[in-house]
Amino acid sequence: MNKVCELLEVEVPIIEGGLAFVGNGLLAAAVSEGGGFGQVGSAGRTVENFEKQILLAAEATAKPFGVNIPISQHTDFTPYIEVIRKHRDLIQAVSLGAGNPKQLIPVIKDMGLKVLVLTSTAFHSAKAESLGADMIICEGYEAGGSNGPSELSTLTLVPQVKKTVSIPVVAAGGIVDGRSMASAMLLGADGVQMGTRFVATKECEAHDNFKDAILKARDDSTEILTRMLKGPIRVLKNDYSKKVQEAEKENPTLENILPMVRGKYNGLAMFDGELSKGFMSCGQVASLIDEVESAEVIVRRMATEAKEILNSPIKI
The missing domain is CATH 3.20.20.70 (Aldolase class I)
Structure with a gap:
């Protein structure tokens, strides 16, 4: 068995x-x-x-x-x-x-x-x-x-x-x-x-908005955030993830980045459907x-x- x-x-x-x-x-x-x-x-x-x-x-x-x-x-x-x-x-x-x-x-x-x-x-x-x-x-x-x-x-x-x-x-x-x-x-x-x-x-x-985003995804639709914090997160690319990426380039410190990737922003996008206000955890598949x-x-x-x-x- x-x-x-x-x-x-x-x-x-x-x-x-x-x-x-x-x-x-x-x-x-x-x-x-x-x-x-x-x-x-x-x-x-x-x-x-x-x-x-x-x-x-x-x-x-x-x-x-x-x-x-x-x-x-x-x-x-x-x-x-x-x-x-x-x-x-x-x-x-x-x-x-x-x-x-x-x-x-x-x-x-x-x-x-x-x-x-x-x-x-x-x-x-x-x-x-x-x-x-x-x-x-x-x-x-x-x-x-x-x-x-x-x-x-x-x-x-x-x-x-x-x-x-x-x-x-x-x-x-x-x-x-x-x-x-x-x-x-x-x-x-x-x-x-x-x-x-x-x-x-x-x-x-x-939220249906999150599900729809998955259905529309391409092979290159995900990216990695917070690599500099030694805690990488794979997410769907969107305006919010772009904002986090830009912040990482400008000021890659724990104090600057960590507040941007707290769970509430995950919940805003995935559960509440406010995709522009948060990030969506998502795999390459x-x-x-x-x-x-x-x-x-x-x-x-x-x-x-x-x-x-x-x-x-x-x-x-």
């Missing part, structure tokens, strides 16, 4: 990324209903709304789902951990990223939950495994949103992580369909995680997305396509 499916008790090894501001409960449920593993995101949510989305997911599906905690994006993540503890019987796993997971891994495992750790290098993957992580989600530079400063591509990262750790490895960044899923698994991944593809779905609560569909349909089609490709004779 596939290692990811066995660990998460799902049908197919397709995971939904945390999706700051727009990783809602109904989307998580739809991914899980498709046989994958949906996740409720905590970034950009109040503690009360985070709890509400967990309950919405549990009402909409009886299948396993999880939650995501981006550590550094919470001033105090303790209340979110307490919500997880309160509803641990509804949750299968917790994914951790954007910070050092050392403090949280034992806390979550003591709740009886699986721990998935997002990494961007083989070194940090090995460290996470030594701390007790049950699964590594290694994310390449192609991914939308926050990326690792090493800027390793999924193509190079996956086999290096797979060589380094013994726990299941999930590939993220550049995954959008059955072909890319099959490619990742040929590199050694046990499964895949997607973010941008799940934004352009009927169940995602992202956006140009391959042509339709807003049900997440459940996407998961099932991807799994079928990937299986057919992996079972077909390789022509050289």
Whole structure:
């Protein structure tokens, strides 16, 4: 049996990324209903709304789902951990990223939950495994949103992580369909995680303006912000991202740039639809997305396509 499916008790090894501001409960449920593993995101949510989305997911599906905690994006993540503890019987796993997971891994495992750790290098993957992580989600530079400063591509990262750790490895960044899923698994991944593809779905609560921007994207429609802060963010190009780029050139200091890329500006564009007033986290695969569909349909089609490709004779 596939290692990811066995660990998460799902049908197919397709995971939904945390999706700051727009990783809602109904989307998580739809991914899980498709046989994958949906996740409720905590970034950009109040503690009360985070709890509400967990309950919405549990009402909409009886299948396993999880939650995501981006550590550094919470001033105090303790209340979110307490919500997880309160509803641990509804949750299968917790994914951790954007910070050092050392403090949280034992806390979550003591709740009886699986721990998935997002990494961007083989070194940090090995460290996470030594701390007790049950699964590594290694994310390449192609991914939308926050990326690792090493800027390793999924193509190079996956086999290096797979060589380094013994726990299941999930590939993220550049995954959008059955072909890319099959490619990742040929590199050694046990499964895949997607973010941008799940934004352009009927169940995602992202604003229609953001979804339309994804549908209109070309292959060169994303760019990197805040590289000088050693915390690169991949976003869709727009007037606001241009403003940030210009500010980075004129005065590349933490004090000048950090206020421009705070989460509220992410939320203004992605959730409120005010695209000119904020930035939109988005992966390089956006140009391959042509339709807003049900997440459940996407998961099932991807799994079928990937299986057919992996079972077909390789022509050289």
